[in-house]
Amino acid sequence: MRIKVRYFARFRELTGTGEEKIELPEGSKVRDLIEKIKELHPKFKDEIFGEDYDDNADVNISRNGRYASFEEELEDGDIVALFPPTSGG
């Protein structure tokens, strides 16, 4: 299945793109998509996830305009957006 991924703010700079399509096997979850994005974009992986998988990584995700968790299952044609939470004031 094919997922459209959109990157916001700093993630757009780290991946070098605002939007791309990613192929995933049927039954993939948001978590699998993130793994694929880490493979495709080493800068994103290094900056956001460090050496290993990090559950505390600063990544917020929406799927088809709704807030989504890492465990949510994806469907063909989904639009997934990744954005970093900001904390300054």
Add this chain to the structure above:
Amino acid sequence: MLTEKELERYDRQIRIFGIEGQKKLKKSKVAVVGVGGLGSPVAYYLAAAGVNLLLIDEQLPELSNLNRQILHWEDDLGKNPKPISAKWKLEHFNSDIKIDTFAGRLTRENIREVLKDIDVIVDCLDNFETRYLLDEFAHEKGIPLVHGAVESFYGQVTTIIPGKTKSLREIFPIPPKKKENFPILGATAGVIGTIQAAEVIKLLTGKGEVLANKLLIVDLMHNSFEVVDLEG
């Protein structure tokens, strides 16, 4: 009752929400928590609209604050805490409103005393620890909380309404790591703070739609305003 002077001063916005709306603003008191990059435009525009304020911050203005914290000027550096620095200017700007200050840090111990008789809380903080404290207090008292945060050319806004929307902790269960000296442009804080001020005016007058269960994500670097649905 509004005075003749107030009717003239607020004429252009009374055309939006009527005299009744303006009376609601006059009766209200809004806490601006953090009087820095976000707090400056929030307090400035709420003062302009005729809203009574409580300004909260424990820091003194520093030179490196001035690229964004537009309520603090060179003359204020190292002198008075930010709420006092801001109060003086806002009182000269609008003598109709009442401005209270608390020059200290909000804690679990003092929050009930400091934030008593508040209608809306505006989160202009730079850390999630105190944000969670505001979130808990807002839920305890059933007071709306307008959240804003910025970094570099980016920012986010959402309005928490206890009993209706997700809490801030539900939206951001893992606090983003606090960064000292994070990059920030004044104009970004201006955009996000101004949106927060508009949220407050909508809450107080009951006009329009607030960002309830919606997260606005602004990316000024790439000209995008995205609203993410937080329900479900």
